[in-house]
Amino acid sequence: MTMKNNISNSFNETLKDSDLQNIGGNLSELILDSVLEDGVLKDIPIVSSIVGLTNIGIKISDRVLLNKIISFLFELKNIPSEKREEMINKIDNSKKHKIKVGEKLLLIIDKCNDYENSQYTAKLFSSYLAEKINYEDFLRGANIIQSVEINDFKNFLNLDKNKIVYNHRTHENLKYNDVKYLMHVGLFETNTEEISVRAQDDWKMADQPYVVEGGELTYDITELGRMLYDVLN
Secondary structure (H helix, E strand, O other), X not given: OOHHHHHHHHHHHXXXXXXXXXXXXXXXXXXXXXXXXXXXXXXXXXXXXXXXXOOOOOOHHHHHHHHHHHHHHHOOOOOOHHHHHHXXXXXXXXXXOOOXXXXXXXXXXXXXXXXXXXXXXXXXXXXXXXXXXXXXXXXXXXXXXXXOOHHHHHHHHOOOHHHOEEOOEOOOOOOHHHHOOOOOOOOEEEEEOOOEEEEOOOOOOOOOOEEEEOOOEEEEEOHHHHHHHHHHO
């Protein structure tokens, strides 16, 4: 078995069968050497697999990946293992998806900028496990989360819902500065309000007989952006 297959299979095993209740969430104080020695994480298959591949301690890159994996697993700890196994097998046994869930998640987690992106990705994956979204929407949303700067993403989730354009209408349109770092990742798109022309109420007294309305640029949340905003809030 290749190294790649060993790691992805151990992650699949972790996702399906492991008891994740003992995983802590305070990663700022996580010191892998001491935690591994006392066995808290040592029994988690994916952790032991990665550590077992290193002959001289754990490299910085391994530590970063492990932190992201642990933060991901922490968000799944309240999903029963039976439900995790059911939903993962649903994808693994389908002919539509060529990459198994464990391998796909490792690729996604590895690309996350930091462990907070990994946590949000896990929350989105939890929504898939709970059958609130489908697997394709999870993959689309994860692609955004893994690439966006984390503070920009937090600002997105903290936007006032009354200011977000749904169906091209809002009480108070968002400004360019509100969304300038969110458009290129697919959370917002620009649209132009429909232009209408009507006659002046008292056209004899007006300089112009017609009134032109609309044509303003709006920043509309995309369908995918709305899914992420609703699920992660």
